Amino acid sequence: MPSRTHDISLVKKDFPIFEYEANLVYLDNASTSQTPKTVTQAMDEYYEQYRANTHRGLYKISEMATEKYEASREKVANFIHAENEEIVFTKGATHSLNILAYGLCQDLRPGDEIILTEMEHHSNLLPWQQMAKQYELVLKFIPLTEDGRLDMSVIEDLINPKTKILSVTHMSNVLGTINNLEKLEQIAHKHDLIFIVDACQSIPHIHINVRQINCDFLVFSGHKMLGPTGIGVLYGKKALLEKLPPLEFGGHMVAEASFHEATWADSPYKFEAGTMNIAGVIGFGAAVDYLEGIDREQMMKHEKELTTYALNELQKLSYIEIHGPKTAENKGGVISFNVKGVHSHDVAEILARDNIAVRAGHHCAMPLMSKLGCKNSVRVSFYLYNEMADIDKLLEGLDKVNKIFFK
Amino acid sequence: MNTTYDRNHIGDRPLTSKGEIYKENILDHYREPHHFGEMSNADLKHREFNPLCGDEITIYLKIEKNKVSDISFSGHGCAISQAAMSMLTDMVKGKSIHTIEQLQKEDILKMLGIPVGIVRMKCALLGLKTLHKCLAQIST
Structure with missing residues (x-):
């Protein structure tokens, strides 16, 4: 893997797409990135060498699959300076934000307010919009300045005692604007707001430290950071994840179930219902390895x-x-x-x-x-x-x- | 590296041929669309979107004796969607509702005379879809 100097010819060799498409000029990375060979190799290994369900089988290949799956969780946790149990695997950032909107809004009262920005991707807008309709909540938006940056001067004016959540993108997928998380965090926590960061566009490039950002939740997708499609992350502070209700119910996420009642497994497992995208998680771990290696x-x-x-x-x-x-x-x-x-x-x-x-x-x-x-x-x-x-x-x-x- | 995927075609459409979509007549219709503008006294009016591209078309119709006696459209979009709509207004003006209802995808592609790939098909067919939905208001 290339290091020290950024040698493009070496980097390109890691990505098979450039062998198949020698003259490809790929300028759509904000949509999805390309895949290094190591990622597809890791996924192939799972499918060919130790395919089994995780956390269930007591046989060798199931234990291998479980170990690899949990190893990926640890890699992702280390990548953003979180604890393992603070990492929930999801289908992607959209899924993560749906879990948050669904779970957090249950605790809100009619008239409570949520602040977003005018530069949000639909994924950090529509889930809140739907919940706002269901629970009669109010959405407010931090406006943009002429040159496409957040107008930080008016944020405090948007906040009142009914404001409960601030959910912002770290980097705009349209304009590329990188928002000042330090300032946003200060404002959010000064007013006791839940502070959510959508890091989809930033994390493929920028070093993310959730302890430093001090966000309550952070979401991102694997496929924009060299990983496979259909895998993403919901990071949450441990105590907050424990309080958050799950969005999906079914296999693997229960502690105890009877015909009429059920209790949930501990976080992060209560959010990972059904058989997960195991190959995706393993491939994602390989993508994190790749990024850590350059x-x-x-x-x-x-x-x-x-x-x-x-x-x-x-x-x-x-x-x-x-x-x-x-x-x-x-x-x-x-x-x-x-x-x-x-x-x-x-x-x-x-x-x-x-x-x-x-x-x-x-x-x-x-x-x-x-x-x-x-x-x-x-x-x-x-x-x-x-x-x-x-x-x-x-x-x-x-x-x-x-x-x-x-x- | 062994793949059976044909990297020079998408379906029947060659990816290597050049200049064929933006033929001069297509661009002429795009730059100066026929029957463009709102119609204040329209009998029927209908608006459709192509969310993929953000194309938007509103069609206005005057109906006389089961015929489209006049047509206009407003909106915005890519060269393919706008040219197809413009050409379609020429094609259907004065025609019977029944004849227009029979129009299909193939008729539009023949009218355009250019190869349209899977992604742009929605652009090419937006005008026809809008027109059909506009006329469907009569029967309902």
Whole structure:
């Protein structure tokens, strides 16, 4: 595994996709990342060498599966500086946020308030919206400034004695904006709010320490950080997870059950009902190993260089309109833009002819898009295997778009 | 590395051919759509979305003697959805409701004359879907 200097040619060798698609320019990492060989290998090993259910069988391969499954939990716990029992495996961040909304809102009273931000992904909006309807709760939103950052000056005005929860994204999946968690945590806990962080976009890049952030809950998905799809995490402070009721009921999550009553297993097991995505958990552990094995300081420096270069070059083009922060300061490797007068899907389609993969549409953030005054946008997002040449190819592709539509 | 997956095609659609979707007539319809605009005295009106792309179309119809005597549309979207809608207005104006109800996916693809892949199919067919739903208000 590459370390010290961030050598792209070495990094790319770890990802089989670049053998199959030699000229692939993959700029859709905020949607899902690519998979290193070690991750698929770990999953294959489970399926081929010790496939069995976890925590149930008393035979050798079941014990192996259980050991590997729990080893992944420990890897993830160490990765974010948490305790093992504070890590709940879920289908992904969306699932994690549904567990939180469902569980936490049961304790709220009609009229109680939840604060979100205007830059949330639908996954950190719709679960709260549904619960707000069910329990007559009020949702409030931290507004954005002109350049796509949270307007920190008005947060305190949104809070009153009825406010109970603050749930925010660490990094915007549309604008790349990185939010000031330190400040948000101070405000949240000053007012006794439950502080939830959606780390989906940040954790693939930024070192997360839940003790330092002092969040009550934190959610993320495996598939954006080199892991398999269909696996994610709900982190919660131990005492809070113990209090939180489960969303799903069934096998494996009970302590005791009769025909009319049941009690739950301890956390995290009470949240892991049914047979879990065992291969996914094991693959996720391998993804964490991969990220632990590289020099992430160097990786982030590299990604910042890519972002700065792309921002500078895109701003030189009169037919491009960039949304959100225009510098890489407190911004991750995510850039949203429009080619003026051309729908984002047409842009993406023309780029795809040169095997350039970008996201087009509303990025599961429809309210934010309408706030920005655009129905949809093109989004490019970088990760450890991207190189400067990828951005040059993007710029060439955009020139083609401009020529096709405007001659 | 052994894979049977054809990396040069998605279904019948070649991925390597260039320039074929954004033909000049498609772009002409996109830039200057026919029958574009709201109709204040429409007999029927219906709005549809394509949530994937954010395409949006509202169709306005005047109906006389079981025929679409006039049609217009408003909205926004990608070149394919807007061009398909624009061309469709030309095709159905003056036609009987029965004839329009018979129109299918294949008719739209023939009208467009370009290869449409699985992802863009919804864009190509949004206009027809909106039109059919608009006309369905008559029978209900």
